[in-house]
Amino acid sequence: MKIEFFHRACGPRVIVMFSSLMAFCICFWVILNVFPERVFAETGPGVQWDIKPAYLSQGGICRVILKTEPESRILAVSFGSRNLVLKRLTDNTYMGLIGAGLKEKPGSKTLQVKVIQKGKHAKIVKIPVVIKGKKYPEEHLRVSRKMVEFPPDILKRVLADQKAVKNACSQVTKRIYWDLPFIWPVRSKLLSPFGLRRFFNEQPRSPHSGVDLRAKTGTPIKAPNNARVALVRNCYLSGNTVVLDHGGGLYTLYAHLSRVDIKNGQEVQKGQVIGLAGATGRATGPHLHWGVSLFGTRVDPAQFMDLVGQ
Numbered sequence: 608m609k610i611e612f613f614h615r616a617c618g619p620r621v622i623v624m625f626s627s628l629m630a631f632c633i634c635f636w637v638i639l640n641v642f643p644e645r646v647f648a649e650t651g652p653g654v655q656w657d658i659k660p661a662y663l664s665q666g667g668i669c670r671v672i673l674k675t676e677p678e679s680r681i682l683a684v685s686f687g688s689r690n691l692v693l694k695r696l697t698d699n700t701y702m703g704l705i706g707a708g709l710k711e712k713p714g715s716k717t718l719q720v721k722v723i724q725k726g727k728h729a730k731i732v733k734i735p736v737v738i739k740g741k742k743y744p745e746e747h748l749r750v751s752r753k754m755v756e757f758p759p760d761i762l763k764r765v766l767a768d769q770k771a772v773k774n775a776c777s778q779v780t781k782r783i784y785w786d787l788p789f790i791w792p793v794r795s796k797l798l799s800p801f802g803l804r805r806f807f808n809e810q811p812r813s814p815h816s817g818v819d820l821r822a823k824t825g826t827p828i829k830a831p832n833n834a835r836v837a838l839v840r841n842c843y844l845s846g847n848t849v850v851l852d853h854g855g856g857l858y859t860l861y862a863h864l865s866r867v868d869i870k871n872g873q874e875v876q877k878g879q880v881i882g883l884a885g886a887t888g889r890a891t892g893p894h895l896h897w898g899v900s901l902f903g904t905r906v907d908p909a910q911f912m913d914l915v916g917q
């Protein structure tokens with residue numbers, strides 16, 4: 608009788624366990640299909656990857672996560688003509704950033720990952736990345752002629768400023784200074800978006816190379832991550848300007864500061880106050896103009912923060 612009881616009790620238990628297993632499998636299948644971006648769906652020999660978002664927009668940025676399989680090692684990663692410096696996130700996951708300029712032609716570019724598996728020859732995994740065109744908003748303003756045309760001495764200064772900022776952002780430092788996440792230099796309202804196409808008296812000007820964030824004069828501006836100060840300069844248009852080098856070709860830029868608290872070449876920590884907001888240079892009012900440069904190309908700081916920020 609005891610044995611019979613045991614068997615009768617055991618039957619339903621097996622059914623319950625089987626049902627639980629089935630339910631678990633169904634849940635797992637649903638998770639895989641509903642949230643495919645959460646798993647490394649794409650693989651090549653010895654490496655898996657996840658690119659977010661799935662394509663690059665003009666002026667946009669993508670976060671690339673690479674995961675090596677056991678006994679595999681990444682030797683090099685390139686995107687177009689640029690070699691990426693990867694940030695190691697865990698033992699076998701790495702992160703890189705790729706971007707497209709506002710003038711980048713729509714089409715496709717290749718992300719190449721050179722990987723070696725133990726006992727095998729190195730292989731190159733080619734990952735196509737689609738670049739899509741993007742329409743940015745336009746702003747048409749009527750301004751006085753002196754806002755549009757510079758006298759020769761001013762023009763000379765403006766061009767020298769532009770060259771200095773461009774040079775400061777053009778190096779690709781091998782050291783990665785940053786740690787995830789990045790923080791906003793000031794938490795406030797976005798006054799003017801990246802990429803805004805401005806027309807002064809119907810003459811096209813350079814599109815907005817950063818975002819304008821609301822900040823009263825004297826508001827502390829914080830380093831969004833660890834960095835080395837690449838440039839401190841008083842520029843004609845952008846006023847007191849700071850460029851931070853976060854390593855691997857990633858730079859952030861701050862304009863119109865009323866005070867600068869750091870020196871060229873100095874290392875700064877995430878959250879450290881680098882200066883105070885203001886309206887120096889040519890600004891319609893106090894605000895922070897914040898730019899993000901990747902491999903010498905300006906990308907959208909708002910999208911950058913969506914991907915790597917807090």
Ligand SMILES: [Zn+2]
Pocket residue numbers: 799815816817818819895896897
């Ligand atoms: Zn601006």
